Structures are given as C-alpha cells and as structure tokens.
Amino acid sequence: MTSAEPSTRDRIVNAASDLFYGEGIRAVSVDAVAEKAGVTKRTLYYHFASKDDLIAAYLRQREQPNLARFRRWYAEAEGGAAEKTRAVFRNLARAASRPSWKGCAFLRTSAELANMPGHPAIRIGVAHKKDFESWFAAMFAAEGLDDAAQLARQVVILLDGAFAVVLLNRDPAYMDAAGDAAFSLVSGALARR
Amino acid sequence: MTSAEPSTRDRIVNAASDLFYGEGIRAVSVDAVAEKAGVTKRTLYYHFASKDDLIAAYLRQREQPNLARFRRWYAEAEGGAAEKTRAVFRNLARAASRPSWKGCAFLRTSAELANMPGHPAIRIGVAHKKDFESWFAAMFAAEGLDDAAQLARQVVILLDGAFAVVLLNRDPAYMDAAGDAAFSLVSGALARR
DNA sequence: CTATGTATACCGACTAGTGAGTGTAATCAA
DNA sequence: TTGATTACACTCACTAGTCGGTATACATAG
Incomplete structure (x- = not known):
C-alpha cells in the first residue's frame, strides 16, 4: 500500500x-x-554538481535495466544460440517500431559528445558496451565456441549498426536483416565447432 | 594557376x-x-535561410565525396568481392585512428536530431545510406549473387555499427572485426552461389 | 524541557552570457 | 543599377550556474 x-x-x-x-x-x-x-x-x-553530472546519472540509471532486458529476451527465446541471438533482434525490432523509440541512449550520447572524449558519459557508455559484449561472449563460450569473443564483438557491432540505421530511416526491417546476419555468423561458428 | x-x-x-x-x-x-x-x-x-538550411547544405556537400572514397577503396583492393569488402573496413580503420575522425556525419546528425523526424538533414542521410546500400548491392549482384540486396544491407549495418562503436570506444580493432564479419557473410554467400 | 547547534532538503530570484535571427544604412564590384 | 557584402546595433528567448535564505528534523547542552 x-x-x-x-x-x-x-x-x-x-x-x-x-x-x-x-x-x-x-x-x-x-x-x-x-x-x-x-x-x-x-x-x-x-x-x-552540473549538467554533465546529471547526464552521467541518466546513463548510469539505464545500464542495468538495459542489460536485464536483453538477457531476458535471450533466455526466453526458443532454440540454440543462433536462434536466441536472432530473437534479440526480433524483440528489438518490435521495440523500435514505437515512435517513442529513439535508438540507443549510449550511442546517441557518444554522438552528441563526440567532441568531449573524456566525458564521464562516454566512459559509462564504453563500459556498458563492454559488459554487453562480455555477456554475449559468455553465452557463446557456453556453447563450446573457440571464437566466442570475436563472435560476440561482431554481434554487438550488428546490434549497434541496427540501432544507428533504424534510428535514421525508422525501418525496423533493418533490425531483422541484422538479426539474420547475426544468425548466419553464429550458426556458421557452431557448424565449424 | x-x-x-x-x-x-x-x-x-x-x-x-x-x-x-x-x-x-x-x-x-x-x-x-x-x-x-x-x-x-x-x-x-x-x-x-536558417541554421537548419545550413545543416542540410553541410550534409549534401559530404554525400558525393563520401561515396567516391568508398568506391575507390573497393575498386583498388585486391581479390574478390569478399576481400574487397573487407578492404573497405581496413581503410576505414586507418581513417578512424586519426583523432579528428568523429564517425559518420549522417549518423551523428540523425542522433542529434532524433527528435525532429522530418528534418531535411535526416532525409539527406536516409538517401545517402540508401545510395550506399544500392551500390554495394550492385557490386554483389555483379558477382552473380541472388541475395545481393540482403547482403548489401547487412554490410551497411556492419559499417554503421563499426562507425558507432568506434566513435564510442575509439578502438579501431572493432572496425576490423566488422570487416571480418562482412568477409564471412560475403564469402559464405559466394560459396552458396 | 528548553536552547542552541547542525545537517539535509528545498526554493525564488538572480547573474552573466549565449542562442538564432533581424533591421538598417553604407559600401563595393560588375 | 543590381547583387553581394559589411558593420553593428538590436531583440527576445533561453542557458548553465549561483546567491541568500528558509523549513524541518534531530541532535546535545544547560
């Protein structure tokens, strides 16, 4: 109550x-x-203390929920690592079709503050993306993949590329194209295992 | 003179x-x-007429040189379509290691103007990326690939993802990881041909 | 059980400066 | 004469950040 x-x-x-x-x-x-x-x-x-301090707090607040959401999408998806990875993109495509969706807060902040390389907000963004990449790497390593780290990095790049492109053209189909690419890469790695 | x-x-x-x-x-x-x-x-x-007008002129001026540079990188690279595609990323990695490099002007503008969906600058960015994608699709179609359009789209997503991530963490290694992913996708498609 | 001190949380009004964009009269080159 | 340019004062809204002061709570000392 x-x-x-x-x-x-x-x-x-x-x-x-x-x-x-x-x-x-x-x-x-x-x-x-x-x-x-x-x-x-x-x-x-x-x-x-300042607007910059507030910006940092804004991004810090988003870190954990963001990670949790992606983890949930991955965990709840049917299939193997490739299908689960693709499912993350599918869920994102759904989220991105809402008009209030405005891409990735961390990426947009880094674009806005590109002239302030040492800004706390940038550092938070870097750490967040690194956490993300590590989590994917752990998922892939659990499947017995040798190149889990490299694969995770490529999936993160696809994810961020989809964020950027869909923010620009507002066409969620790009999110699915990215998901298909991730699926290809992961299932290719699984086949070589 | x-x-x-x-x-x-x-x-x-x-x-x-x-x-x-x-x-x-x-x-x-x-x-x-x-x-x-x-x-x-x-x-x-x-x-x-206005600052917005100037912003549009700024982006329009960058379109053609940008495209030309990528075309040149592709044309001058050794090897087949997969190698040539990867070479584009390699060249970009070199460019991105200069401190004055600040990512993709079109993507950064769309991030800054995310709250103005109809802004002329956004439309210019959308058209530019579409031109880019079409050009890649033409390159891949010339290799006799059926899924040239889908492949081109995925390469563009990798490109833009690398732009975004490297702008954030300033580590050109991500550019090469994206290039490797593009290489995998293109050579996979060539093998299925 | 008062009195004084201290820390937290809060506010209205303010400063000094910057933002985009305009008005106007004068100058300069073709 | 016409199109391009300057000088410069000006508007008006907005910007990050600050000054001085207040209300409440909870101490502890007399």
Missing part, C-alpha cells in the same frame, strides 16, 4: 531520462529537467 | 562542415560558423 514515493533525486533522474532520451542532451535545458521533475533548479543543483 | 577561389557560399559550407563535424551541430553556433568562414553573420543569412 505504501506506494514507495521516489526520492527527489530519483524524480530528477527520471525526468532527465525522459527528456534527454526523447529530445537529446544538448536540446534539453537544465530548467526543463527541473520543471518536469517538479523541482526548482536550485534543488536540482543541490543533488547534481 | 588560377587557384579557383571558393565562393563565399562554399567558404561558409566548408566552415560549417569543419565545425559541425568536429563539434556537433547543436554545439556550434551560427556566429562561430560565420567567424570561421571570415564572413559576417548577415552574409551567412543572405545565403542560407
């Missing part, structure tokens, strides 16, 4: 998440985030 | 290109572009 009111800090991060993901980081002002959170800007700056 | 002085308009577009590509569209002001072009803001607005 206690509805677990989110803390002020969480409300700010949630507002930032909605706006930064939906509109882009540079397109959204700190004032807009504060207003959406129902908080004054002064309070926002009480909880976060 | 005539050094072919660029027109004022071209100087403005070149300045915009340097700054937009290097810093990001939203991070660069119209004043900064005018100053870099050695022109008053009023002159800039004589040639372009």
Whole structure:
C-alpha cells in the first residue's frame, strides 16, 4: 500500500531520462529537467554538481535495466544460440517500431559528445558496451565456441549498426536483416565447432 | 594557376562542415560558423535561410565525396568481392585512428536530431545510406549473387555499427572485426552461389 | 524541557552570457 | 543599377550556474 514515493533525486533522474532520451542532451535545458521533475533548479543543483553530472546519472540509471532486458529476451527465446541471438533482434525490432523509440541512449550520447572524449558519459557508455559484449561472449563460450569473443564483438557491432540505421530511416526491417546476419555468423561458428 | 577561389557560399559550407563535424551541430553556433568562414553573420543569412538550411547544405556537400572514397577503396583492393569488402573496413580503420575522425556525419546528425523526424538533414542521410546500400548491392549482384540486396544491407549495418562503436570506444580493432564479419557473410554467400 | 547547534532538503530570484535571427544604412564590384 | 557584402546595433528567448535564505528534523547542552 505504501506506494514507495521516489526520492527527489530519483524524480530528477527520471525526468532527465525522459527528456534527454526523447529530445537529446544538448536540446534539453537544465530548467526543463527541473520543471518536469517538479523541482526548482536550485534543488536540482543541490543533488547534481552540473549538467554533465546529471547526464552521467541518466546513463548510469539505464545500464542495468538495459542489460536485464536483453538477457531476458535471450533466455526466453526458443532454440540454440543462433536462434536466441536472432530473437534479440526480433524483440528489438518490435521495440523500435514505437515512435517513442529513439535508438540507443549510449550511442546517441557518444554522438552528441563526440567532441568531449573524456566525458564521464562516454566512459559509462564504453563500459556498458563492454559488459554487453562480455555477456554475449559468455553465452557463446557456453556453447563450446573457440571464437566466442570475436563472435560476440561482431554481434554487438550488428546490434549497434541496427540501432544507428533504424534510428535514421525508422525501418525496423533493418533490425531483422541484422538479426539474420547475426544468425548466419553464429550458426556458421557452431557448424565449424 | 588560377587557384579557383571558393565562393563565399562554399567558404561558409566548408566552415560549417569543419565545425559541425568536429563539434556537433547543436554545439556550434551560427556566429562561430560565420567567424570561421571570415564572413559576417548577415552574409551567412543572405545565403542560407536558417541554421537548419545550413545543416542540410553541410550534409549534401559530404554525400558525393563520401561515396567516391568508398568506391575507390573497393575498386583498388585486391581479390574478390569478399576481400574487397573487407578492404573497405581496413581503410576505414586507418581513417578512424586519426583523432579528428568523429564517425559518420549522417549518423551523428540523425542522433542529434532524433527528435525532429522530418528534418531535411535526416532525409539527406536516409538517401545517402540508401545510395550506399544500392551500390554495394550492385557490386554483389555483379558477382552473380541472388541475395545481393540482403547482403548489401547487412554490410551497411556492419559499417554503421563499426562507425558507432568506434566513435564510442575509439578502438579501431572493432572496425576490423566488422570487416571480418562482412568477409564471412560475403564469402559464405559466394560459396552458396 | 528548553536552547542552541547542525545537517539535509528545498526554493525564488538572480547573474552573466549565449542562442538564432533581424533591421538598417553604407559600401563595393560588375 | 543590381547583387553581394559589411558593420553593428538590436531583440527576445533561453542557458548553465549561483546567491541568500528558509523549513524541518534531530541532535546535545544547560
């Protein structure tokens, strides 16, 4: 019954998440985030040292749910590693057909902050993609594949390519084409096993 | 001997290109572009109706050289279609190791303008990627591949994935991993021919 | 059981600067 | 004369970040 009111800090991060993901980081002002959170800007700056700090919090918040979702899609899919990998892309195609879908938050942030290589947000993105790649590598290694690491890397590239291309042309068919490519690569590796 | 002085308009577009590509569209002001072009803001607005108009001109200017460069890389590479495709990624890996490299202008623009789906710049990006895909499809069809269109699409996804990932982690090894994946896919298709 | 201190969380109003875009009059070259 | 350009002042909305102050809670000292 206690509805677990989110803390002020969480409300700010949630507002930032909605706006930064939906509109882009540079397109959204700190004032807009504060207003959406129902908080004054002064309070926002009480909880976060700067906009950059808020950006970092926005990405950190997305890391775990993102990973969990992909893991779930993989686990719940029927078939072997190749089918499971393709299923991830299928689920993503479904998600990407919603208008509110705006690609991968980490990739878009790195595109926006390309002129700030050491930015905390970039580092968070790098770590997240590395976690992702390691997880895929573990899945593939469990199938007894020698080149699990290389394969995982290629699947991640396909995933991110699909993110980027579908964000551009809004055609989810590209997501499935990427899934088919991943399927080919994984089943090829399994056949060579 | 005539050094072919660029027109004022071209100087403005070149300045915009340097700054937009290097810093990001939203991070660069119209004043900064005018100053870099050695022109008053009023002159800039004589040639372009708005910043959005200038953004579109920036991307239009990059289309043809971009395509030409990739065509050249493909044409000059040794070997068959699979090797030639991989060579494109190798060349890109070399380009991407320069610090001034900041990924794909079209993809980064679509990430920055994700909240403006109908923006002219987005449309230019979509058309450019489509041209790219068609060109690859023609190359593969020339090898007598039935699934040239699907294959071209997958190669483009790998290319764009490599763009996105390497922009994030600045590790050109990912470019080569993508090239290896493209090589696998193309040579697999050739073997099934 | 008051009084004082201290830490957390919060706010309204503000600063100093930047954003895109405009108005206008003057200059320059063909 | 016409198209291109400059100089520069200007608008108006917005931007990241700050100043000074307040309300509450929970201490501990007298």
